[in-house]
Amino acid sequence: MSVPLTRACSINVDVKVGLNVVIIEPSNIYGCEIHDDVFIGPFVEIQRNSVIGRGSKIQSHSFVCELVEIGEFCFIAHGVMFINDLFSSGGPAGGDQKKWKHTRIGNNVSIGSNSTILPVTICNNVVIGAGSVVTNDISESGIYAGNPARFLRPIELGGA
Ligand SMILES: CC(C)(COP(=O)(O)OP(=O)(O)OC[C@H]1O[C@@H](n2cnc3c(N)ncnc32)[C@H](O)[C@@H]1OP(=O)(O)O)[C@@H](O)C(=O)NCCC(=O)NCCS
Numbered sequence: 001m002s003v004p005l006t007r008a009c010s011i012n013v014d015v016k017v018g019l020n021v022v023i024i025e026p027s028n029i030y031g032c033e034i035h036d037d038v039f040i041g042p043f044v045e046i047q048r049n050s051v052i053g054r055g056s057k058i059q060s061h062s063f064v065c066e067l068v069e070i071g072e073f074c075f076i077a078h079g080v081m082f083i084n085d086l087f088s089s090g091g092p093a094g095g096d097q098k099k100w101k102h103t104r105i106g107n108n109v110s111i112g113s114n115s116t117i118l119p120v121t122i123c124n125n126v127v128i129g130a131g132s133v134v135t136n137d138i139s140e141s142g143i144y145a146g147n148p149a150r151f152l153r154p155i156e157l158g159g160a
Contacts, residue, residue, distance in 0.1 A: 018054070032064075041078075053107065067100055071107040071124070079114045086119065112145070125155055 015029055018036035023029065027040055031048025034040070038052050041060035046052065050064050053072040058064065062080040070076065084100040085093045093099035101119030105111075109122055112130035122128075122138045129145025129152070138144060143152045 014048070024060075035072075059113075066097075067119075068103045068105070070105045071109065073108050074105055075110040077111060077113040077115075077130070080111050081116045083116065083118050127155065 012030035014031050016033045018034060018038065020037045021034050023040040024042040026042060028045040032046050032050040034052045035054040037055045039057045041058060043061045044058050046064040047066040049066045051069045052058060053070055053074065055072055056070055056074040058076045059078045061078050062076050063082060065082050065084045067084050068082045082103055084103065086101065088099065103117060103119045104121045106122055106124035106126065108124055109126045111117065111128040112132060114130055115128050115132045115134065117134045120134055120137045123141060125141035126138055127143040128134060128149060129143065132145050132149040133147040135148040142154045144150060145152050
């Protein structure tokens with residue numbers, strides 16, 4: 001773990017930071033793990049108990065709440081919102097963390113701008129279209145979009 005290259009960004013001392021990490025100010029980052037070669041754009045919040053995997057990019061204005069694990073070489077575009085509280089008891093869980101749920105994002109997952117990701121598991125090699133709302137687990141590689149996000153097509157090998 002090393003000191004990240006920040007642009008005068010406030011980052012809590014309780015953050016575990018890997019090598020070659022770039023964090024642009026202003027961002028609010030605390031209690032999480034940020035692995036090697038991660039880029040974090042401005043106006044990003046990453047809360048405690050979250051993990052950002054090696055080589056991933058979190059673009060500006062995204063919100064990574066507690067209990068979110070993002071794998072390696074992911075691209076989280078601008079304004080992506082993760083959710084851990086489903087208001088399942090009729091309103092916010094408040095401090096009752098037993099009601100918060102996990103999200104796990106695999107490797108090579110790209111999430112389009114302005115998407116909302118409910119507490120789900122997404123497998124490796126997935127694209128989520130801009131403005132999507134992901135409400136269910138995704139266990140098959142491919143391109144998904146819409147509200148709720150639906151399978152559009154497979155990802156063409158070698159890059160489309
Ligand atoms: C999801 C995405 C990858 C699909 O691209 P594509 O495979 O070329 O899809 P197409 O444009 O051929 O559209 C296929 C269908 O999906 C629909 N669709 C495409 N993107 C959609 C989206 N984001 N949400 C809802 N529907 C979408 C299209 O309307 C079309 O529907 P139709 O067949 O009923 O006309 C792309 O549209 C997208 O949203 N990319 C995200 C880009 C992004 O956020 N980048 C951030 C960095 S700037």
